[in-house]
Amino acid sequence: xxxxxxxxxxxxxxxxxxxxxxxxxxxxxxxxxxxxxxxxxxxxxxxxxxxxxxxxxxxxxxxxxxxxxxxxxxxxxxxxxxxxxxxxxxxxxxxxxxxxxxxxxxxxxxxxxxxx
Amino acid sequence: xxxxxxxxxxxxxxxxxxxxxxxxxxxxxxxxxxxxxxxxxxxxxxxxxxxxxxxxxxxxxxxxxxxxxxxxxxxxxxxxxxxxxxxxxxxxxxxxxxxxxxxxxxxxx
Numbered sequence: 156x157x158x159x160x161x162x163x164x165x166x167x168x169x170x171x172x173x174x175x176x177x178x179x180x181x182x183x184x185x186x187x188x189x190x191x192x193x194x195x196x197x198x199x200x201x202x203x204x205x206x207x208x209x210x211x212x213x214x215x216x217x218x219x220x221x222x223x224x225x226x227x228x229x230x231x232x233x234x235x236x237x238x239x240x241x242x243x244x245x246x247x248x249x250x251x252x253x254x255x256x257x258x259x260x261x262x263x264x265x266x267x268x269x270x271x
Numbered sequence: 272x273x274x275x276x277x278x279x280x281x282x283x284x285x286x287x288x289x290x291x292x293x294x295x296x297x298x299x300x301x302x303x304x305x306x307x308x309x310x311x312x313x314x315x316x317x318x319x320x321x322x323x324x325x326x327x328x329x330x331x332x333x334x335x336x337x338x339x340x341x342x343x344x345x346x347x348x349x350x351x352x353x354x355x356x357x358x359x360x361x362x363x364x365x366x367x368x369x370x371x372x373x374x375x376x377x378x379x380x
Contacts (some may be wrong), residue, residue, distance in 0.1 A: 188368065197273070198313060198358060198370040211368075246312055251346035259361075260303070260368075 157181045159263035167269045176232045176266045178247030187230045188248040238268045274371040282377045283349045291344040291374045293359030302342040303360035349378045
């Protein structure tokens with residue numbers, strides 16, 4: 156069964172460093188998402204991406220964040236200068252459709268980011 | 272814009288029923304339900320697209336009242352495997368998606 160994969164599973168970085176989190180969505184999916192979940196808290200929407208551009212983004216997704224689909228398979232989230240409060244689990248998800256269509260989102264296993 | 276869920280937490284004995292509610296202050300196009308087990312990614316349960324729609328599989332079902340901007344998830348004859356945190360997810364515009372505040376469900380023998 157196709158699945159969303161994410162690498163690395165755990166990333167430890169120093170405050171102020173740049174990190175890139177990688178995701179490989181399901182191959183025929185068209186919509187891609189990043190979420191974050193601070194330990195013990197709710198899952199928070201960061202950004203959605205469709206047709207090689209950002210479709211929607213939340214207030215969390217400020218200038219420190221960027222997303223890219225550098226090739227036909229990878230979808231990346233870059234955090235330019237990490238802060239302590241960026242420590243969280245980051246989930247990538249993909250769906251075949253978006254908007255108000257039937258768009259079950261398939262989640263990857265997550266990358267745990269720890270900022271020291 | 273984040274939908275609000277109630278209750279925040281519930282503990283059930285195996286075989287008991289539970290209802291989890293999700294409400295939004297914004298008009299909803301659809302409601303998703305996900306379950307997340309500790310340390311794992313959320314897993315899709317179902318999506319409701321129209322007001323008044325009801326869906327279910329196995330002993331988990333849901334309803335969506337578009338007018339009231341509410342959805343409810345019904346778990347009947349709960350099993351140990353139902354334990355986890357349940358999130359509703361709502362779309363009110365485009366591809367911006369919001370998860371609810373979450374409901375922790377614990378089923379005990």
